[in-house]
Amino acid sequence: MKKSNDNKTIPLFDLKLSARTKKEVASTLDSGWLTTGPRVKKFEQAVAEYLKVKHTVAVNSATIGLQMVLTAIGAGPGREVVTTPFTFVGTIEAILLAGARPVFADIDAQTLNLDPEKIPPCINKHTAAVMPVDIAGNPADYGRIVSICNERDLPMVADAAQSIAGLHKGRSVPSHVDAAVFSFYSTKNLTCGEGGMVVSRHKELIDAVRLLSLHGLTSGTLDRKKSKKWRYDVKHLGFKANMSDIHAAVGIGELTALDENQRKRTKLAERYIKNLSDLSELVAMPVPEQNSTHSWHLFIARLQLPALTIDRDRFIELMLEQGVECGVHYLPVFELSYYRQALGIEPGQFPNAASAGRRVVSLPLYPGLKLTEVDYVCDCIRTILLKNRK
């Protein structure tokens, strides 16, 4: 098998910023105001408009955004948050740093998202919230999770780090939950370099997170400058989690390219699904439910290990030898030393998450990827799987 057209490696992820982004950043650098200011405000409004929601607060990461939401709703010491073990570690870190205890429910074997049926047994008098994660950008089963939470009067906080363009039943993720937190990390569909956005229909929750995000100061630097009043107070212990205007400028520029980038991601994902659908040694990422939209942040395929003589890690090595970089999203948190020890959980308790952790392979996916490159990746997969089947 020869390497891809130009003999270069096809990366798992690649980032090309738009011309508009470079202009926005340059004018911010010339503006004399780099920290939280007019660009952050503009970006918060633009994201609110994109998601068709009212209240947003920009922060410097999704992880700290989640932590602040949990702090603001009282999900702290002595309380529990029900979530999935099959996620990026930031989800669990946020719960632990807020002082609460994560309680895990297994995932659905098909979607890799939290299985709604596994949630009720995890709920007790200590439960402060349920936190689904939209894995790969595919919105969780909000219909069923919302009714479980509503019946018990429990807040829902979505880790929507990967699902900025995701829709469940035609509506963006925040419209289903009490709070949703998006990530604008470098690899995300919409990036600021680093950053996040907390979104909620509850204005008082957004006001509380805004206050927490800047040390709990009742008046920030720009407010004091504008009002010509130097005095401020601090009523709560806060965080240092505000977004800078430079990061917001990147986000403003990139947001203008998001719809077009989403169209490209969807086309690429559809090509993967079409090319791979007849390979019984591999399961392609599930398509979203009817009337829902996948954000296609990641394309996660799953190997049918019993049909193969190689494991996932060897498969990834063989792909790299052909010039295709793959990744793993995710090793479940109980496979990571600190969390295994700190949480005392065994893989046997979560068979679907444990199985996914051994089988998942993320394939290259980014707007600049060409359809011919997807075809090449799929040819490599086919050759490797056929050579190494039982």
Ligand SMILES: Cc1ncc(COP(=O)(O)O)c(C=O)c1O
């Ligand atoms: C599911 C999930 N949760 C949380 C995070 C944390 O996001 P951030 O890097 O913005 O803190 C990420 C980012 O990779 C993620 O994918």
